[in-house]
Amino acid sequence: MSSTYRNIDVEIYGESHASEIGVIVKNLPQNQEINLDELQAFLDRRKSGKNVWSTPRNEEDKIEILSGLEYGKTTNSELKARIENKDVKSKDYSSISNKPRPSHVDYAVYLKTGAQIPIPGGGKFSGRMTAPMCIAGGIAKQILEKENIKIFAYVKSIANVSAKGYMDVDVEKINTDDVYASTIPNLEGQTVADKMTNAILDARANQDSVGGVIECIVLNMTPGIGDALYDGLEGRIAQSVYAIPAVKGVEFGAGFALANMLGSEANDSFIVKDGKIKTETNNAGGINGGISNGMPIVLRVAFRPTPSIGKEQKSVDVVTKQETTIEIQGRHDACIVPRAIPVVEAAVALAILDAKLDK
Numbered sequence: 478m479s480s481t482y483r484n485i486d487v488e489i490y491g492e493s494h495a496s497e498i499g500v501i502v503k504n505l506p507q508n509q510e511i512n513l514d515e516l517q518a519f520l521d522r523r524k525s526g527k528n529v530w531s532t533p534r535n536e537e538d539k540i541e542i543l544s545g546l547e548y549g550k551t552t553n554s555e556l557k558a559r560i561e562n563k564d565v566k567s568k569d570y571s572s573i574s575n576k577p578r579p580s581h582v583d584y585a586v587y588l589k590t591g592a593q594i595p596i597p598g599g600g601k602f603s604g605r606m607t608a609p610m611c612i613a614g615g616i617a618k619q620i621l622e623k624e625n626i627k628i629f630a631y632v633k634s635i636a637n638v639s640a641k642g643y644m645d646v647d648v649e650k651i652n653t654d655d656v657y658a659s660t661i662p663n664l665e666g667q668t669v670a671d672k673m674t675n676a677i678l679d680a681r682a683n684q685d686s687v688g689g690v691i692e693c694i695v696l697n698m699t700p701g702i703g704d705a706l707y708d709g710l711e712g713r714i715a716q717s718v719y720a721i722p723a724v725k726g727v728e729f730g731a732g733f734a735l736a737n738m739l740g741s742e743a744n745d746s747f748i749v750k751d752g753k754i755k756t757e758t759n760n761a762g763g764i765n766g767g768i769s770n771g772m773p774i775v776l777r778v779a780f781r782p783t784p785s786i787g788k789e790q791k792s793v794d795v796v797t798k799q800e801t802t803i804e805i806q807g808r809h810d811a812c813i814v815p816r817a818i819p820v821v822e823a824a825v826a827l828a829i830l831d832a833k834l835d836k
Contacts, residue, residue, distance in 0.1 A: 478490070478601060480502075480717075480720070482713075482757040482828070483835065485504045486501075487501075488500065490609075492600045493599050493600070493603035494562065494600075495562065497561050497562060498606060498608060499560060500557070500610070501557045502557075502614050505545070506834070507550075507552060508551060509550060509623070510619075510623075511546060511550065511616055511619055513540070513546075513550065516540060516612065518620070520608060520611045520615060522816075523538075523607065523611055523816045523818075523819045524584045529670060531584040539544055539560065540560060541559050541561075542558050543558060555695055558609065558612045560608055570590075572803075573595055573755060573803045573805065574594070574595075574794075576595070576792045576795075576801060577793070578783060578785065579790050580784035581596075581785070598631035602722060602811075604795040604817075606722070607721060607823075608657070611820060611822050613825050614826045615819075617826035618822060618823070620684065621785045621830055624697075624699070625697045626698060626829070627696040628693065628696075628826050628829070629656070629694055629822060630691050630692065630693040630818045630822050630825075631652075631663050631691070631692060631818065632661050632673065632691055632692075632814055632818065633690040636680070638676050640665045640673075642692050645664070646808065649696060651664070651694070657771075660815075673689075678680055678811070684787030685811075686782040686783035686785070686786050686810070686811050687782050687811070687812050688782040688812070689812065690779050690814075691777065691821050693821050694774070695774035695775075695825065698769045698774050698829070699769065700770055700771035701830075702768065703768040705766060706767070708767060710768065710774075710829075712767070713831070713832055714825055714828040714829070715727045718776075718828075721778040721819075721820050721821065723813055724779070725779050725780070727776060727777070729759075730759060730775055731743070731763045741778035745758045745772075754774055755771070755772060762774060776825070780813060780814050782812070783810050783811065783812065785805050790803055
C-alpha cells in the first residue's frame with residue numbers, strides 16, 4: 478500500500494492478523510535527528526487495551542528500526558520499521574463466514590477480488606494499519622518541529638457531546654500539556670472528557686458504537702506552500718487524512734458553515750499585529766487558493782461509528798444468496814476517535830512535509 482505523496486514515498490505493509498506490520502519511507506530529508514523515545518511515545522498514544530472505550534486487543538507496538546537511521550539521524554537509505562503482532566485471534570470471525578459485516582469492507586473487497594468473507598481483523602484495511610502510519614508521521618512531525626512547525630490535534634466532539642474549538646480560543650496560546658492531560662484530549666478539560674467517556678460507555682452497554690470529530694491545528698506553518706487546483710495544499714492534506722480508515726469527512730477553517738455565511742462574514746480581513754500582517758479571523762483555516770497564508774492551518778476530521786457492534790444486524794450469505802442476520806464477536810473499539818488523534822497528526826505531518834519539499 479503505497480502513498481501518493483509527491484516527494485516522499487510511504488509504503489505500509491502487512492495486515493491486521495499477519496505476524497508483523499511495518500512501513501518503508503523513501504526520500505526523507507537526510508541528516509535529520511530523530512528521537513526514538515519520543516517516536517515510541519507518539520505511537521503509544523494510539524495503543525489499544527489501555528482505555529475503557531478501546532478494544533482489549535493488547536499489542537505492545539514496540540518500534541523496531543531496521544534501516545535508514547544511523548547514530549539517530551536519517552540517511553540517504555530508505556527507512557524501514559516494523560511492529561510485531563502478538564495478540565491475534567482470527568477464530569473470532571469463524572461464525573460469520575460468507576456473511577459480510579454491514580459497513581465493513583468485506584463485501585466491497587469480495588466484489589473486487591473474490592476474497593474470503595469476512596477478512597480477519599479487516600486485513601490491510603484495518604485501523605491496525607495506522608500504527609506504521611504513525612511511525613512515518615511521527616518522524617515527519619519531528620522534522621517539522623525543527624522548523625518550529627507544531628502539529629497537534631484533539632477531540633472536538635464525540636456522539637452528542639461537543640467541546641470548544643479553534644474559533645473559541647486563541648490557538649497560538651493552547652497549552653498542549655493541558656489538552657493531553659485529560660483522558661480524552663479536548664480544549665475544555667476533564668469534565669467534558671468524562672461526558673464523552675459516558676457517551677461511549679452508554680453505546681457500549683447497548684452493544685453499539687459512536688463516532689466523532691477531531692480538530693487539528695498546524696502552528697507556524699511556512700507561508701506560500703501549495704498551489705492552484707490539483708496542487709492545492711487542502712487537497713494534499715485531505716488525501717493524506719482520507720488514508721485513515723473510518724474517516725468520512727474533512728473540512729478546513731469554518732468549513733461547511735461558510736455555505737451559510739455572507740461574503741462579508743466569511744472574509745478574513747487583514748490587520749497588522751505585532752508588526753506582522755495577519756488576518757482578523759481565520760475562516761479560511763490558514764489556506765487561500767490552495768496556498769498557506771501564514772495563519773494557523775485548521776482542519777476537522779469526521780469519523781464514523783465503529784461498524785463492528787454487538788447488536789444483531791441484517792446481512793446476506795454471499796454463497797446461498799439468502800438473507801440472514803449476524804452478531805459480530807471479538808474485540809472492537811466502542812469509539813475509535815480518542816485513539817485516532819495521533820493518527821490525524823501523523824497524516825497531516827506527512828502531507829505538509831511532502832508539500833514543503835516541493836521547494
